[in-house]
Amino acid sequence: xxxxxxxxxxxxxxxxxxxxxxxxxxxxxxxxxxxxxxxxxxxxxxxxxxxxxxxxxxxxxxxxxxxxxxxxxxxxxxxxxxxxxxxxxxxxxxxxxxxxxxxxxxxxxxx
Amino acid sequence: xxxxxxxxxxxxxxxxxxxxxxxxxxxxxxxxxxxxxxxxxxxxxxxxxxxxxxxxxxxxxxxxxxxxxxxxxxxxxxxxxxxxxxxxxxxxxxxxxxxxxxxxxxxxxxxxxx
Numbered sequence: 001x002x003x004x005x006x007x008x009x010x011x012x013x014x015x016x017x018x019x020x021x022x023x024x025x026x027x028x029x030x031x032x033x034x035x036x037x038x039x040x041x042x043x044x045x046x047x048x049x050x051x052x053x054x055x056x057x058x059x060x061x062x063x064x065x066x067x068x069x070x071x072x073x074x075x076x077x078x079x080x081x082x083x084x085x086x087x088x089x090x091x092x093x094x095x096x097x098x099x100x101x102x103x104x105x106x107x108x109x110x111x
Numbered sequence: 112x113x114x115x116x117x118x119x120x121x122x123x124x125x126x127x128x129x130x131x132x133x134x135x136x137x138x139x140x141x142x143x144x145x146x147x148x149x150x151x152x153x154x155x156x157x158x159x160x161x162x163x164x165x166x167x168x169x170x171x172x173x174x175x176x177x178x179x180x181x182x183x184x185x186x187x188x189x190x191x192x193x194x195x196x197x198x199x200x201x202x203x204x205x206x207x208x209x210x211x212x213x214x215x216x217x218x219x220x221x222x223x224x225x
Contacts, residue, residue: 031212032212034212034213034214036216042218042219043201043216043217043218043219044201044203044214044216045216046213046214046215046216049212049213089153089154091154091214093212096142096161096205096207096212097142097144097159097160097161097167097205097212098156098159098167098169099144099156099214100156100170101146101153101154101155102153103151103153104153
């Protein structure tokens with residue numbers, strides 16, 4: 001059974017700092033991996049989707065990498081801002097339709 | 112506007128009273144899923160559907176039913192709700208198109224079972 005772990009569970013940084021969030025998974029036979037952002041009491045917003053054949057994806061200040069062989073993905077956030085404060089979730093899919101989520105990293109960016 | 116909608120957004124009910132949470136998407140997506148989110152347990156998949164009349168169990172299907180009679184709709188049915196089904200529920204959809212399996216989520220339904 002796929003298990004997804006996100007470390008750290010919480011992270012607090014000053015504004016402007018670059019940071020890395022980690023996601024590890026136990027079964028490397030994945031179809032894709034997706035990073036989400038969730039604000040308190042809200043739904044999930046898709047940030048980046050990495051297909052199994054890709055190594056990384058970029059969107060603005062965000063860059064996500066995928067290393068299937070080691071079962072790891074990282075989400076890099078450049079020049080963090082207070083508006084980046086949220087919970088970041090990664091989800092691993094072994095096939096289209098099924099997904100397993102990590103517990104998330106709660107990020108606080110202090111002004 | 113492309114979106115996933117859920118109704119109701121908030122629901123308080125009593126043990127054993129059947130309820131349905133509706134989910135609809137206007138993006139012509141083939142795949143739809145239901146998740147529940149609980150503190151300390153994260154997001155867990157309940158059921159998913161690959162297309163009309165095709166559904167499969169996720170990780171926590173017990174106590175839930177689903178149906179997919181139309182492509183755009185994927186209702187979640189609790190035949191006899193119990194207090195342990197108190198949770199925040201999310202519906203999601205994704206396609207087989209360019210962004211294969213990129214999931215888009217609804218706003219959530221907060222269910223309380225007394």
